[in-house]
Amino acid sequence: MIDKGIKDEKELFLGLAMEDVSDAADLLWPTYQSANGQDGFVSIEVSPDLAYDTEASISEARRLFQP
Numbered sequence: 001m002i003d004k005g006i007k008d009e010k011e012l013f014l015g016l017a018m019e020d021v022s023d024a025a026d027l028l029w030p031t032y033q034s035a036n037g038q039d040g041f042v043s044i045e046v047s048p049d050l051a052y053d054t055e056a057s058i059s060e061a062r063r064l065f066q067p
Contacts, residue, residue, distance in 0.1 A: 010047075017044055018064065 001015045024042040032040030044064060050057040 014064070 001012055006012055006015065021042050021044045028040040028042060030040075046057050046060045046064070050060055
């Protein structure tokens with residue numbers, strides 16, 4: 001990510017976290033399938049700094065969800 005010019009600490013963290021979540025989802029996919037969608041979930045949370053700002057929380061969640 002640094003090679004791509006990303007220097008902001010928050011963006012670096014989120015980039016690494018999203019890679020981890022994606023890898024975990026790939027690993028847990030067989031569990032999800034065999035449990036008929038009842039197990040094998042992975043999640044990521046928006047920043048606690050947004051806890052009292054509903055619109056900012058929604059906006060950040062949408063940004064994180066984009067491919």
